Amino acid sequence: MSWEPDSTTLDELRHFAIQNAIEYNGRAHAKSVIGRVLSSRADLRSHAKELTAIISEEVDKANEMASESGIDALTKILESEAPHLLEAREKQERRSGLPDLPNATKGNVVLRFAPNPNGPLSVGHARGLVINSTYRDMYEGELILRFDDTDTSIKPPLLEAYAQIEQETHWLTGKAPERVILASDRMEVYYEYAEQLLHEGFGYVCSCSAETFKEYRIEKQSCPCRSRLPDENLDYWHKMLNGGFQPGDVVVRVKTDMALKNPALRDWPALRIQDTEAHPHPRPEIGSKYKVWPLLDFQSAIEDHLQGVTHIIRGKDLMDSTRKQTILYEHFGWTYPETLYWGRVKIHEWGGFSTSAIRASIEEGRYSSWDDVRLPTISGIKNRGITAEALRLFWLELGITQKDISVPLATLFSHNTKSVDFSAPRLTFVRSPIQFSFSEDIGTLEFPRHPNNKQLGTRSWPMDKKCIYIEKEDAEKNSKMRLKECADIEISNTTIHFLESRHGDEKLPIIHWLPEDVSQNCTLQYSKDDEIHTIDGMVERHNFSAGTIVQLERIGYAKVVDESTLFLSYED
Numbered sequence: 001m002s003w004e005p006d007s008t009t010l011d012e013l014r015h016f017a018i019q020n021a022i023e024y025n026g027r028a029h030a031k032s033v034i035g036r037v038l039s040s041r042a043d044l045r046s047h048a049k050e051l052t053a054i055i056s057e058e059v060d061k062a063n064e065m066a067s068e069s070g071i072d073a074l075t076k077i078l079e080s081e082a083p084h085l086l087e088a089r090e091k092q093e094r095r096s097g098l099p100d101l102p103n104a105t106k107g108n109v110v111l112r113f114a115p116n117p118n119g120p121l122s123v124g125h126a127r128g129l130v131i132n133s134t135y136r137d138m139y140e141g142e143l144i145l146r147f148d149d150t151d152t153s154i155k156p157p158l159l160e161a162y163a164q165i166e167q168e169t170h171w172l173t174g175k176a177p178e179r180v181i182l183a184s185d186r187m188e189v190y191y192e193y194a195e196q197l198l199h200e201g202f203g204y205v206c207s208c209s210a211e212t213f214k215e216y217r218i219e220k221q222s223c224p225c226r227s228r229l230p231d232e233n234l235d236y237w238h239k240m241l242n243g244g245f246q247p248g249d250v251v252v253r254v255k256t257d258m259a260l261k262n263p264a265l266r267d268w269p270a271l272r273i274q275d276t277e278a279h280p281h282p283r284p285e286i287g288s289k290y291k292v293w294p295l296l297d298f299q300s301a302i303e304d305h306l307q308g309v310t311h312i313i314r315g316k317d318l319m320d321s322t323r324k325q326t327i328l329y330e331h332f333g334w335t336y337p338e339t340l341y342w343g344r345v346k347i348h349e350w351g352g353f354s355t356s357a358i359r360a361s362i363e364e365g366r367y368s369s370w371d372d373v374r375l376p377t378i379s380g381i382k383n384r385g386i387t388a389e390a391l392r393l394f395w396l397e398l399g400i401t402q403k404d405i406s407v408p409l410a411t412l413f414s415h416n417t418k419s420v421d422f423s424a425p426r427l428t429f430v431r432s433p434i435q436f437s438f439s440e441d442i443g444t445l446e447f448p449r450h451p452n453n454k455q456l457g458t459r460s461w462p463m464d465k466k467c468i469y470i471e472k473e474d475a476e477k478n479s480k481m482r483l484k485e486c487a488d489i490e491i492s493n494t495t496i497h498f499l500e501s502r503h504g505d506e507k508l509p510i511i512h513w514l515p516e517d518v519s520q521n522c523t524l525q526y527s528k529d530d531e532i533h534t535i536d537g538m539v540e541r542h543n544f545s546a547g548t549i550v551q552l553e554r555i556g557y558a559k560v561v562d563e564s565t566l567f568l569s570y571e572d
Contacts, residue, residue, distance in 0.1 A: 003047045005054065013037060013051070015082040017058035018065075018074045022086075024417055026066030026074075026451070027572055028059045031410065064510065067451055098399060101135055101311050102338050109141030110310045113169070113177070114148045114300065116355070117161040121168045123376045123391070124353030127345065130395040131313055133173035144307055145169055145177035148300060149184045150293050152279045155356055157184075159282040164370075168378045172388050181307065183299055184286050190294045191241070193302050193332075194252055194271055198233040202331040203270065205236035207250045217266045220259050226267070240273060240292050247273045254298070256327050264320045265327065270298035301325035309337050316341040316402050343404040350376040350409070373567065374527050381412075384527075385549050385559040385569035390416035413570040420549045420557060425449045425456050427550040427558075428540040429524060429566065430514045433469035438496045442466065445515075447485045459540075467516040468496070469538045474511045482508040484553065512553040514538055524558070526568035539566065 005013065016037055021028035033055050038045050066074055078086050101109065111132040115125055136143040145166065149157040162182075170176050197203030206213065206225040216223045228236075240250060252271040260266050272295060276288040294302075300321075304312065314321070322339050329336045346352070353376050361367055371379035381391070393415040398405060426449055442463045449456040474481065480490045480499065488499040488508055499506065522539030525532055541563075544550060548560040549569070556571035 003050050013055055014058050015078060015085055017055060017062040018077055019085045020059070021062035021066050022071055022074050024414065026063055026071060027417055027421065028062050029414065030056045030059045032414070033059055070452070098131065098134060098396065101139065104139055104311065106140050108310065109135065109139035110144065110308050111136055111141065112144040112146050112304065112307065112309050114146040115165060116151065116155050117147050117149050117157045117165055118155040119158050119355040119359045120161050120164040120370045121378045122353040122355055122358065123378065123381060126172060126378060126391050127395045128313070129169060129172050130392050131400065134396065135311070142178040144179045144181060146181040146303060147183060148296060149182060150299050152274050152276055152281050152293070156279060157282050158359070172378065172391060181303065183303065184281055184283060187290050190299055190302055195234065195237065197252070197254065197270070198237055199230050201230050202255045204228050204253055204255065205233045205240070205250050206253045217263050222258050226255065243291060245273055247275045249273065254328055262320065262323065265323055268297065268324050269295055271295065297321050297324045298328070301328050304337060305329070305334050312337045312339045313400065314339065314341060316343055340400055341402050342400050343402045345398060346406045347376070348406065348408045374530055385557060386412065386416050387419045390419045417557065422453050424549050424551045424557060425544065426553055427542060428512050428514050429522060429537055429552045429555060430469045430471050430512070431535050431537045432472035433538045434472050434475050435516070436468055436470060436491060436494050436496050438466040445486060461515050462517045463515055465516050469514045469516065469519060470511065478509055480508055482510045483513050484510050514540055520564065522564050522566060524566050524568055
């Protein structure tokens, strides 16, 4: 015998469905409700299969009630029957947001977002932009956009990425950064501090091979180069600058302690020679001008100090960078910025956010461009119909935690639903349409373009031809149904008859449909399994401009490509 919930449990499931419908403006999600139920009722986990069917039914009922009676009606039910669920959501909303920055005062906070411009921004980059810009606003401080573009060989910059990153920064944060810095413009500054490093004896030029130095590092022994006097190191340095060495011959190292417990910190490299003849910098004013380039830990540390950065927020995988840079700061007599860390975030459908991997896949022809809707890039999700507000809320909800997190893409979509739902006009698209005709006149139908936003106007559907389109699946599944915004009907062959319960007295499945008088052929595109697929159907004629986000009834949110093409951003 299959399991069935008792009346108390059934009420609880209904209340969770209503809570979710309130939260998502009448668009409750069964998966979200199931997760919440199983989280709060561990005793029900063994009945997940039966629960799925019951919760899906309760979610449909909650959404239908929201559509017919409004969100207030749902809220009144919880106020009367389960007020704790309303209070729980209010407490969660009050907890949302970022924690205070340590040792921060308004007007004296400087943060930086420092991408490598080897491609436009990914969704992963958005985390740094959102968190840093939010703190900037909280503390009335400054946000520096710094291009760490000093690697011409392993992760070479992409020339067009500079302008695009600035545009994406403005799109996501709502305003331009207070300062924009290009590291490749400041090579002479890095040279000045490299010379100070060598002159004052807390750095040296090392001519050991990488393999040889690795052995010294493992054995916690100093290499012979470490004992060179400052003048000798400066001679080597000038020879580096003047082309006297080839890439790999020498590097400048920061003196630490070769007995340090962490091998990565032992005399770490600060500057090296790059083959800029073979790999020139893409900025024409830089090109092959410089041979010696700083490594990121050195360049970033110098720049953070010179720009007055007060707080650094970075991944916990960069803790060694903090330790290296702290040692460098101690050498120079500087105070290191306050540093916060976050763990990794993995989005199930995408995995990581490697810009290098994305760039390679585009260059190989796997994707059309950086704004391909299948890619986890800011331009890709923007092209898909995701708003800046949704992306900001997504990262702010995850906040700053050193715990590694794995979340579904549906989490971002749920934020987007909140962002676009009230302004998204409703539009009807019928997949695999089958034509039927009414047995009698029905006249012209008038109903709102949006159930809760009267400013979007009304829809007028003339029924002169008495012919309509219904989805093949609906027609095959049901002989009796309710045409949304119309009446209860029964299908007989290709003819539609009104039922006695024409005005909704009988509980029937509600389906969407489309009159022939307002229909036109349309292609619905969507992404699945990393491929672009299409569905042919009929769409309600409209005059929405390209880029408009609409809600396709019973399907999901979509972006208008043109009058006969839609792209399904995501399903409901």
